Amino acid sequence: MNILVTGGAGFIGSNFVRWLKKNAPEHRVVNVDALTYAGNLENLSDIPQDEGYRFVRADIRDRAKMNEIFFENDITHVVNFAAESHVDRSIVDPELFLSTNVLGTQALLDTAKQQWKLAPEDKYSRAFREGVKFLQVSTDEVYGALGKEGFFTEATPLAPNSPYSAAKASADLVCRAYHETFGMPLNITRCSNNYGPYQFPEKLIPLMIHNCMEGKPLPVYGDGMQIRDWLHVDDHCSALYAVLTRGAAGEVYNIGGNNERANLDIVRLIIRSLGAGDELISYVKDRPGHDRRYAIDNTKITTQLGWSPSYTFEEGIQQTIAWYQNHMEWLEHVLSGAYADYYERMYAPFFQ
Numbered sequence: 001m002n003i004l005v006t007g008g009a010g011f012i013g014s015n016f017v018r019w020l021k022k023n024a025p026e027h028r029v030v031n032v033d034a035l036t037y038a039g040n041l042e043n044l045s046d047i048p049q050d051e052g053y054r055f056v057r058a059d060i061r062d063r064a065k066m067n068e069i070f071f072e073n074d075i076t077h078v079v080n081f082a083a084e085s086h087v088d089r090s091i092v093d094p095e096l097f098l099s100t101n102v103l104g105t106q107a108l109l110d111t112a113k114q115q116w117k118l119a120p121e122d123k124y125s126r127a128f129r130e131g132v133k134f135l136q137v138s139t140d141e142v143y144g145a146l147g148k149e150g151f152f153t154e155a156t157p158l159a160p161n162s163p164y165s166a167a168k169a170s171a172d173l174v175c176r177a178y179h180e181t182f183g184m185p186l187n188i189t190r191c192s193n194n195y196g197p198y199q200f201p202e203k204l205i206p207l208m209i210h211n212c213m214e215g216k217p218l219p220v221y222g223d224g225m226q227i228r229d230w231l232h233v234d235d236h237c238s239a240l241y242a243v244l245t246r247g248a249a250g251e252v253y254n255i256g257g258n259n260e261r262a263n264l265d266i267v268r269l270i271i272r273s274l275g276a277g278d279e280l281i282s283y284v285k286d287r288p289g290h291d292r293r294y295a296i297d298n299t300k301i302t303t304q305l306g307w308s309p310s311y312t313f314e315e316g317i318q319q320t321i322a323w324y325q326n327h328m329e330w331l332e333h334v335l336s337g338a339y340a341d342y343y344e345r346m347y348a349p350f351f352q
């Protein structure tokens with residue numbers, strides 16, 4: 001497979017590139033990322049650029065560039081991670097989220113359709129090249145919030161509550177339409193909250209670990225009883241690979257590890273693991289539209305594709321805390337903004 005990974009300098013995308021290099025090194029990977037504030041090439045500093053891996057700085061909304069990349073690399077598979085991903089930021093600037101997450105996805109779908117359809121000019125033809133696939137990496141947030149009971153299944157109606165989740169849900173619907181109308185071979189995955197190495201420290205777990213290590217206040221939204229279903233990022237990566245290689249065309253797969261935790265319990269666990277005290281907890285005004293509970297029913301992917309998570313939460317969170325403790329330099333570069341210079345330092349020589 002020649003796999004185009006978009007958003008591969010972000011948290012999950014960079015873990016996915018590393019996962020592929022370790023577990024399926026026979027595939028060629030082209031990583032396309034615009035390097036927004038969330039894209040950090042230091043996440044991949046241990047992966048050499050060679051025959052099997054190439055990084056290109058580009059925006060997925062740039063259709064001419066996407067066409068060129070597809071053509072030059074004979075792309076056979078797309079795994080689309082590229083997105084604006086932080087709910088708080090979507091409350092401040094919804095338009096950017098719609099532009100990147102919806103129109104960016106559509107630009108990629110059009111490129112794939114143009115390159116993979118056997119008769120691209122024939123609007124009635126649904127024939128695509130053998131063995132190609134588009135994988136849209138989506139989120140359980142598209143389903144909205146749950147009460148105390150119940151789980152999201154793939155049949156749960158979409159009811160997004162934030163501009164972020166509305167943009168992700170919209171992209172899912174555009175993907176669905178490209179499958180129904182054009183016969184585009186694709187899958188959509190909807191995963192629960194991820195944690196693990198290389199997560200930008202604006203998100204709950206790395207933020208709390210960092211602040212706790214520095215003895216700074218730990219800001220907890222509202223009463224802290226929002227429940228999320230946590231999955232280690234490596235388990236998300238193995239699930240994505242299962243769907244990419246074995247998912248039935250047009251299907252949606254939920255991904256989750258049956259690991260429901262309240263935010264406050266996670267914060268307390270981090271405090272205990274780092275030997276700090278509860279006095280660091282600082283309750284702050286809740287974010288508007290904050291969903292109360294998410295929980296995934298993973299029956300479809302476990303029974304139909306034989307996938308299951310390999311980490312228990314207890315193992316995964318301890319490994320993650322240790323990773324951040326051992327990567328203080330990475331954290332400091334991200335927090336100081338120094339990581340943004342990395343691209344210039346590493347790649348400028350190639351462009352001279």
Ligand SMILES: NC(=O)c1ccc[n+]([C@@H]2O[C@H](COP(=O)([O-])OP(=O)(O)OC[C@H]3O[C@@H](n4cnc5c(N)ncnc54)[C@H](O)[C@@H]3O)[C@@H](O)[C@H]2O)c1
Nearest residue numbers: 007009010011012034035036038039059060082083085194
């Ligand atoms: N983090 C989670 O818990 C979670 C859970 C389920 C699904 N997801 C989905 O997984 C994907 C990746 O999430 P993440 O947490 O790694 O996000 P992230 O913010 O860490 O990474 C996003 C990456 O996309 C890049 N990007 C943004 N706009 C771009 C554009 N226009 N063109 C090219 N690249 C662009 C950024 O530079 C960044 O490297 C997202 O689509 C998100 O919706 C995330």
